[in-house]
Amino acid sequence: MKAVGGLNLNFLQFGVAILAIIASQHLSHSLRLFDRHKVLRVQPQTEDHVSSLRELLQSWNGALDVWKQSSIPGEEVHVHLGPDAIEDFKSDLTKRSLKFETMIEDTQALIDNEGMCCSEGDEDNFDSCYHTVNEIHDELFRLRKEYPDLVKLVNVGKSYEKQDMLGIEIKQNTPDASERGLVFILCGIHAREWISPATCMYILRQLLESKESDEGVANMVNSFNWFFLPVFNVDGYRFTQEVDRLWRKNRRPILLTGSGKAVGVDLNRNFATENWGLNDCVSKANCETYPGDKPFSEIETQTVAAYLKSRASELVSFFDIHSYSQLWMAPWGNKNGTPAEYNLMRRVMKAGTEAIRSTSGKAFKFGPTYQTIYPAYGITIDYVYDTLGVTHSYTIELRPSDKDDNGFILPACQIIDSGKEIMAAFKAITPIMAENPKRKVKRDRKLRSQ
Numbered sequence: 001m002k003a004v005g006g007l008n009l010n011f012l013q014f015g016v017a018i019l020a021i022i023a024s025q026h027l028s029h030s031l032r033l034f035d036r037h038k039v040l041r042v043q044p045q046t047e048d049h050v051s052s053l054r055e056l057l058q059s060w061n062g063a064l065d066v067w068k069q070s071s072i073p074g075e076e077v078h079v080h081l082g083p084d085a086i087e088d089f090k091s092d093l094t095k096r097s098l099k100f101e102t103m104i105e106d107t108q109a110l111i112d113n114e115g116m117c118c119s120e121g122d123e124d125n126f127d128s129c130y131h132t133v134n135e136i137h138d139e140l141f142r143l144r145k146e147y148p149d150l151v152k153l154v155n156v157g158k159s160y161e162k163q164d165m166l167g168i169e170i171k172q173n174t175p176d177a178s179e180r181g182l183v184f185i186l187c188g189i190h191a192r193e194w195i196s197p198a199t200c201m202y203i204l205r206q207l208l209e210s211k212e213s214d215e216g217v218a219n220m221v222n223s224f225n226w227f228f229l230p231v232f233n234v235d236g237y238r239f240t241q242e243v244d245r246l247w248r249k250n251r252r253p254i255l256l257t258g259s260g261k262a263v264g265v266d267l268n269r270n271f272a273t274e275n276w277g278l279n280d281c282v283s284k285a286n287c288e289t290y291p292g293d294k295p296f297s298e299i300e301t302q303t304v305a306a307y308l309k310s311r312a313s314e315l316v317s318f319f320d321i322h323s324y325s326q327l328w329m330a331p332w333g334n335k336n337g338t339p340a341e342y343n344l345m346r347r348v349m350k351a352g353t354e355a356i357r358s359t360s361g362k363a364f365k366f367g368p369t370y371q372t373i374y375p376a377y378g379i380t381i382d383y384v385y386d387t388l389g390v391t392h393s394y395t396i397e398l399r400p401s402d403k404d405d406n407g408f409i410l411p412a413c414q415i416i417d418s419g420k421e422i423m424a425a426f427k428a429i430t431p432i433m434a435e436n437p438k439r440k441v442k443r444d445r446k447l448r449s450q
């Protein structure tokens with residue numbers, strides 16, 4: 001009896017201590033809470049609906065947060081709103097005959113349950129938790145120690161807030177490895193898309209841990225060298241964990257003419273591409289997709305572009321991993337049309353998405369960015385395709401689908417499933433990418449600015 005009583009007291013003390021820690025964290029970091037925030041699904045059915053919704057969203061600039069954009073009739077648009085704005089926004093939708101329904105009733109409730117599968121302190125449990133930048137970097141250092149012949153760490157550069165942008169290269173210690181092409185996988189360019197760094201970490205750990213036991217993994221490591229930048233937007237990612245779970249951009253303060261202040265540039269709109277700046281947000285620094293005041297205005301994009309350029313002769317393939325919507329997209333975002341090598345790219349996207357479907361049953365759509373979701377100017381894959389001449393240049397939007405009810409707040413319980421389905425895709429596409437690994441595309445036109 002005494003032992004049981006003691007145990008109960010310990011539970012009580014433990015509970016009080018946890019509450020005190022949670023309360024102190026909220027106070028010390030001014031953690032932003034999203035109580036009674038909602039996400040609405042809007043369903044524009046016609047071209048007129050699409051342009052009416054676009055106009056409406058522009059008129060609400062700064063007062064709402066678009067989680068999923070689309071310019072295709074029949075495709076959903078997801079809009080996140082605070083409690084003060086919901087009724088007015090719904091009334092605006094109704095006035096424009098735009099159909100909608102509630103996708104998330106209480107954003108904070110989702111955030112509170114996000115880490116449910118994660119038990120801290122369990123070292124074998126890395127893929128059941130979302131991690132801080134420091135924890136991810138510590139894991140990279142651990143992997144280098146465990147696999148010294150295969151792993152090289154590369155500090156690509158420093159962010160605006162002087163955090164390291166740490167990359168990891170997996171390359172066999174054999175003479176022929178230097179002749180192999182390089183696959184570059186970039187994660188976490190948008191801070192709130194936590195499943196992206198988590199999935200990258202799953203894949204790179206599998207490459208190291210399963211290469212002896214899994215033929216498909218062995219083929220990946222024998223065919224290419226693999227470079228991962230697990231957290232591109234390190235400042236934004238840290239901010240999502242300490243202050244605002246739904247932050248997207250980097251953390252550079254923007255000086256506005258006149259009054260007011262803004263923070264952050266959308267790094268995946270800041271790469272130098274054709275048609276850069278043809279963006280609804282081009283002169284609105286408070287906008288979620290603010291592209292900056294010129295291409296490569298940000299230290300993070302300059303740094304990564306310089307690194308990519310330094311490896312351009314080896315680059316066979318480039319992936320920019322995002323969430324959400326379950327999509328696999330090719331260039332271009334900056335214009336309508338399909339690249340000359342699209343048949344080959346289509347084979348890759350088809351094989352990749354079929355492998356995902358046969359692994360988990362999840363359906364991923366694929367196609368050129370502009371036609372599949374919306375025009376997007378200044379994105380990484382267009383830069384890598386057009387300027388660096390890399391044929392296999394893709395964006396993958398991970399789980400969940402737009403029909404699911406999680407958006408960016410995917411429970412950590414799904415990290416392993418996301419990792420497995422994307423790993424299956426990489427195994428399936430490796431032989432196709434290896435058919436002509438040095439394939440480069442000659443460009444006959446100079447870009448406006450680089």
Ligand SMILES: [Zn+2]
Nearest residue numbers: 190193322323
């Ligand atoms: Zn994204």
